Amino acid sequence: MRTTNTIRLRGLITAEGPIMIRRPDLEEGRVLTMNIVDINSVNRVPVIPGETFKGLIRSLAYCVAADAAVRANPRLNVSLSRIYEQAKGGLKFTEEKKELGSDRALRDRHPLLSLFGAASPILEGRCQFGVGKSTVPAAAYGTGMPGGARRDPVTTNPMVADLLSDEEKAKFASRSIAVADGSAAKMAEKAAATLLAAAKRKGLGEEEIASREADLAAAKDALEQIKKGADFDLAMQRPVPAKPAAPIGTDFSQTITIRDVTDIELGLLLAAFELLGREPLIGGGVTAGCGGISVLYDIDVLTDTDETGSRSAQYKSAGSLVIEPPKCPAHVREDDGSVTLKSYDPEKIKVVRSEHPVILGAVAAWAKAEASILTAFDIFAPTKVTTLV
Numbered sequence: 001m002r003t004t005n006t007i008r009l010r011g012l013i014t015a016e017g018p019i020m021i022r023r024p025d026l027e028e029g030r031v032l033t034m035n036i037v038d039i040n041s042v043n044r045v046p047v048i049p050g051e052t053f054k055g056l057i058r059s060l061a062y063c064v065a066a067d068a069a070v071r072a073n074p075r076l077n078v079s080l081s082r083i084y085e086q087a088k089g090g091l092k093f094t095e096e097k098k099e100l101g102s103d104r105a106l107r108d109r110h111p112l113l114s115l116f117g118a119a120s121p122i123l124e125g126r127c128q129f130g131v132g133k134s135t136v137p138a139a140a141y142g143t144g145m146p147g148g149a150r151r152d153p154v155t156t157n158p159m160v161a162d163l164l165s166d167e168e169k170a171k172f173a174s175r176s177i178a179v180a181d182g183s184a185a186k187m188a189e190k191a192a193a194t195l196l197a198a199a200k201r202k203g204l205g206e207e208e209i210a211s212r213e214a215d216l217a218a219a220k221d222a223l224e225q226i227k228k229g230a231d232f233d234l235a236m237q238r239p240v241p242a243k244p245a246a247p248i249g250t251d252f253s254q255t256i257t258i259r260d261v262t263d264i265e266l267g268l269l270l271a272a273f274e275l276l277g278r279e280p281l282i283g284g285g286v287t288a289g290c291g292g293i294s295v296l297y298d299i300d301v302l303t304d305t306d307e308t309g310s311r312s313a314q315y316k317s318a319g320s321l322v323i324e325p326p327k328c329p330a331h332v333r334e335d336d337g338s339v340t341l342k343s344y345d346p347e348k349i350k351v352v353r354s355e356h357p358v359i360l361g362a363v364a365a366w367a368k369a370e371a372s373i374l375t376a377f378d379i380f381a382p383t384k385v386t387t388l389v
Contacts, residue, residue: 004262006258007302009254009298010300011253011295011296013251013282014293014296015248015252017293021052022244032047034131047134048282050129053132054127057273058088058115058116061112061116061271062087064275076380107265126258129256130256134252152237175231178229185226188222189219193216195212195215199212263364263366267362267364267366267367294324299354299356301356301359302315321352
């Protein structure tokens with residue numbers, strides 16, 4: 001008999017660094033937001049989309065499985081399509097029809113697809129990742145990280161400049177001129193915009209306003225032409241635009257529900273969260289200090305309360321899932337008044353903190369499954385799906 005459990009994770013994701021999550025059509029300089037209906041109003045608040053967090057945990061779960069597979073067979077090779085199938089759910093939806101009941105056989109051989117779903121073969125995931133919602137309206141955040149300029153090692157260190165040949169020095173000079181021209185064009189654009197706004201504010205005539213609109217259009221065109229030039233594009237000193245980011249300290253409330261999962265599937269999911277605990281990062285700009293998060297979830301297990309079965313089932317507390325930000329050594333004052341430097345052992349920080357039999361059983365089940373990952377599952381082997389002809 002296939003024994004399953006339903007688990008719920010409820011809690012907060014806290015930004016330990018600025019959180020930068022982008023979308024292709026998101027206006028430059030804007031934080032990703034969503035309309036949230038309150039009792040008496042509708043507010044736009046910063047969010048972490050459920051699909052973003054799901055993608056992160058799915059990738060980590062694949063890494064957990066891949067690590068076990070490589071330990072079992074150090075010479076293991078996997079096709080690109082297989083990686084996309086398991087780590088992303090496939091590149092497009094399939095039109096094949098499956099026999100009734102074939103999902104179970106597929107899930108038994110593919111814990112990753114069972115947890116997170118797939119487009120090809122079509123399979124609904126057991127995990128439902130809710131949107132992480134901030135409690136603070138987006139208007140309080142501004143544009144996030146302000147713009148700036150990249151430092152050029154040639155200008156900051158004369159010794160580096162001496163390494164350039166005359167031909168390379170000429171290239172550098174040409175690119176520096178392009179950056180200077182771009183800065184001047186940007187200032188001209190701002191000046192034209194200021195003059196146009198002043199003309200409208202003072203109620204000047206249509207002819208004067210049209211003239212200033214033409215000046216602004218010309219200034220914008222001049223700036224765009226400079227930006228399109230190869231010298232500007234290759235210049236190290238060109239400006240860095242403002243980056244939209246939810247600020248440090250932002251709390252995002254989130255609920256994740258995992259329905260009807262086996263011990264092995266749940267154990268794999270928990271192992272992915274353990275891996276996230278090593279490098280708790282999400283979104284873009286991580287090399288520049290963005291994306292750091294901490295996580296605090298309550299773990300609840302859906303449990304029958306009497307013999308009436310699922311109709312009376314209720315969620316019961318089963319522990320917590322805690323991902324703490326990396327801690328630096330700190331000075332601690334002892335009882336005798338002396339001050340010592342205390343360091344933190346990262347190996348002693350557990351992510352999954354539970355003594356509940358369902359959670360302990362899941363962790364043990366996945367640990368056992370790793371030993372037979374290449375034979376008990378088809379994660380790294382061809383998919384076998386029964387189809388109707």
